[in-house]
Amino acid sequence: MESLSLDRQSAVPLYFQIHLHLLKEIRSGRFKAGKPLPSEELISKRLRVSRMTARQALKSLCSLGVAYSQRGKGTFVSEIKLEKNFREVQSFTEEMEARGSRPHSKLISSEVVPASEEAAEALHLQPGEKVIRIRRVRVADTLPMGVETTCLPHELCRDLLEKFDPRHSLYRTLSQVYGIHIVQADEVVEAGLADSEESRLLRIPKRSPVFLFTRTSHIKSGKAVEYVKSTFRGDRYKITNRLGQFSNDNSLGGKA
Amino acid sequence: MESLSLDRQSAVPLYFQIHLHLLKEIRSGRFKAGKPLPSEELISKRLRVSRMTARQALKSLCSLGVAYSQRGKGTFVSEIKLEKNFREVQSFTEEMEARGSRPHSKLISSEVVPASEEAAEALHLQPGEKVIRIRRVRVADTLPMGVETTCLPHELCRDLLEKFDPRHSLYRTLSQVYGIHIVQADEVVEAGLADSEESRLLRIPKRSPVFLFTRTSHIKSGKAVEYVKSTFRGDRYKITNRLGQFSNDNSLGGKA
């Protein structure tokens, strides 16, 4: 706190400068888990900002899950570790890079076809409307991890098959070429056994345990832009989830 | 909007009265997906509240995932359905009730034992410290769904085994008797095959596909209070996840 001086000319909002500073101090161990952060009043006085600005900084830490507030008591550092590998919405590519593996993909097929019934429903398309369908084997380092079939509305990105190298990240191409940013995904996971095609592609014994994923991805407005079915091997792939922290999110701020 | 008159004497905050009203109008179809909600300015004028209060109402809808804001444009109703069965942190009991099944449990064993190494690590206990361990078969309607082993620090709820009926919800007992409210859980899921004890208890063939869950549950402060390992049958149990919506949460309010 003492060392921080705010840059009032900066494009970075004051509350976010304070947010970043507190976050750094928490990570450095200056503020320990379970211990109070400076109060709104104190931040307000020390840094000469209004209490609402100080409050917004603290609230944005709460919405990150780094801190929590208790009325009448203060705002405290959460004991929950953030750095664990929880699944955000991210492509296979990003997920593997985050785990320290080198991801790539082998293309099985890519084509424009009429949407299947389930894909049409998930993507809110008329029956028979066209989708781009890409089938790939997903590989981490040299280990085949899963087989994935992705469907995107053809309307959304007509020339995708020319612009997209299937060995790289689809999400990055969507984001960089088309400005389509996937921010949320709804997913159903089932446990099953590998069929013969899957066991051949993944080089695992037939009837090995596998995860079956069905995922619908959304952009910020909630519009569905991707429908994916995939099979991942159960012996090498784990899912890490964080549940909750939805309904108890009394947040006042936050930054993308 | 027109029909709403705020109760300024109420203990319910103004922003939350507005929040509830807008939510009702969205659910009723008065405001449709993709369409704008009233602007901060408009709410402020119509309901004679300050703009910050109107803003807090809209932001709390955003943090619920019901709406999203775009600078310079407005706040819009999200196209994402909320009502789907996503997994919050909830007990098996709550989950099954939400799905319309009648949950119950068959006790296999309950005892106070020294924590296993992994349980001690998850719960931040000293090696050898005691935990309450409860093993149950989880049943939906009359169908056995999974085998679950729960460990709780003995220190936390010494007389739990007297006060808890293992056929009912553990989370409810923790909440009602001890004031322990679980708000977040970190979970690892693996795909595997049922061993002989599991297949017997779940009445499924040996080597059927199953989910293997390892879960650590936390209270608001982040303190770990429960460590669970469980095996659920893959033929009857599906996981529904919602990913993302963490980093893009520019919220100003929210209510537990």
Next chain:
DNA sequence: TCACCCCAGTTGTCTAGACAACTGGGGTGA
């Protein structure tokens, strides 16, 4: 001893403003 009150400290809610930054559409002028 112990129930109660009081008080300082804290977060929660709310007000009435201000300016910045961005969006989208309409109008202007070369």
Next chain:
DNA sequence: TCACCCCAGTTGTCTAGACAACTGGGGTGA
């Protein structure tokens, strides 16, 4: 035609205050 400017509408950030509601500890008085 079309690049550009302007403007109304909107969200984002920020200020300087106010009172409510709650927490926890200390002191008072029966």
